[in-house]
Amino acid sequence: xxxxQNPRHWASKKALTTPGLSGVTxxxxxxxHTRIFLGKADEHRREERRGHLDSFFDATMDSYVAALDxxxxxxxxxxxxxxxxxxxxxxxxxxEMMEIPGDELEAHYRRYETFFDRHGITIDDPLGEFAPxxxxxxxxxxxxxxxxxxxxxxxxxxxxxxxxxxxxxxTVAGGDTDEPMNVDPRQAPGVGDDESSKGTx
Numbered sequence: 001x002x003x004x005q006n007p008r009h010w011a012s013k014k015a016l017t018t019p020g021l022s023g024v025t026x027x028x029x030x031x032x033h034t035r036i037f038l039g040k041a042d043e044h045r046r047e048e049r050r051g052h053l054d055s056f057f058d059a060t061m062d063s064y065v066a067a068l069d070x071x072x073x074x075x076x077x078x079x080x081x082x083x084x085x086x087x088x089x090x091x092x093x094x095x096e097m098m099e100i101p102g103d104e105l106e107a108h109y110r111r112y113e114t115f116f117d118r119h120g121i122t123i124d125d126p127l128g129e130f131a132p133x134x135x136x137x138x139x140x141x142x143x144x145x146x147x148x149x150x151x152x153x154x155x156x157x158x159x160x161x162x163x164x165x166x167x168x169x170x171t172v173a174g175g176d177t178d179e180p181m182n183v184d185p186r187q188a189p190g191v192g193d194d195e196s197s198k199g200t201x
Contacts, residue, residue: 001079001100001108002158003201006167010180011187013074016065021185026061028190033057033201037085040097040153045142049094052139055132060084063119063130070115075175079162080115082201083108087126093143100159101151107159 015025034053038046060081067077082099089097090105100108105123109116120128127136162175186192 001082002155002163002165002171003075003079003082004166005075005164005177007180007183008187008189009074009078010183011185011191012189013068013077013179014183015185015188015191016061017068018185021188021191024190025185025188026058028188029061030054030057032189033085036201037089037097041094042096045140049139051137055136056085056088056127057081059127059130059132059136063121063127066119066130067115070118072115073162073175073177074179075162075164075177076112078201079175080112083112084121084126087123090146091124091126092139092141093145095142095145095149095151096153098151098154101154101156102146102149104156104159111159111161 012025012029015021016029031054034050034057037053038049041049063084064077064081067080068074072080083105086098086100086108087105089095090102095102109123116122116128119130121130122128125131161173164172164175164177166172166177184192
């Protein structure tokens with residue numbers, strides 16, 4: 001999968017793993033991701049999916065931190081959460097919100113199979129043990145889109161590794177870009193400004 005990485009992502013990592021900052025950053029990141037992905041959906045479908053996405057993305061914050069704890073890079077940990085989201089979108093037939101085409105889901109699963117197996121995550125069960133006890137808010141499916149999927153917002157061909165597009169526009173395979181020194185968590189969504197919904201996921 002091809003993802004972006006800029007100082008705001010490093011700040012978010014720092015804030016999410018810092019007591020006293022994690023809660024506000026988590027809330028802001030959830031809302032930001034919901035806004036970004038709802039923007040890919042048909043306008044008349046957005047509100048019916050909002051609660052589902054909020055609760056789903058909230059759960060993936062735990063898988064992100066768990067992936068970091070397991071030794072994954074920031075890019076890999078973030079990609080793991082995006083892969084989980086794409087599993088969920090596929091299961092609902094929300095093909096227009098997917099970042100990768102459906103025929104690449106298995107390859108992405110296999111790359112993180114050790115982590116996914118450890119936490120009970122599958123394509124059919126995208127959250128595994130990270131699912132909240134109360135469950136995820138339901139939302140209507142559009143499974144008919146799977147009959148002739150278009151994946152209009154998906155980028156194919158990046159299923160063999162995590163590809164990071166840096167703030168300078170360079171694409172690096174492997175997700176091993178160096179973490180900057182003196183990361184300022186105040187740059188994270190929800191911490192140091194009032195524009196918590198800006199940025200890329």
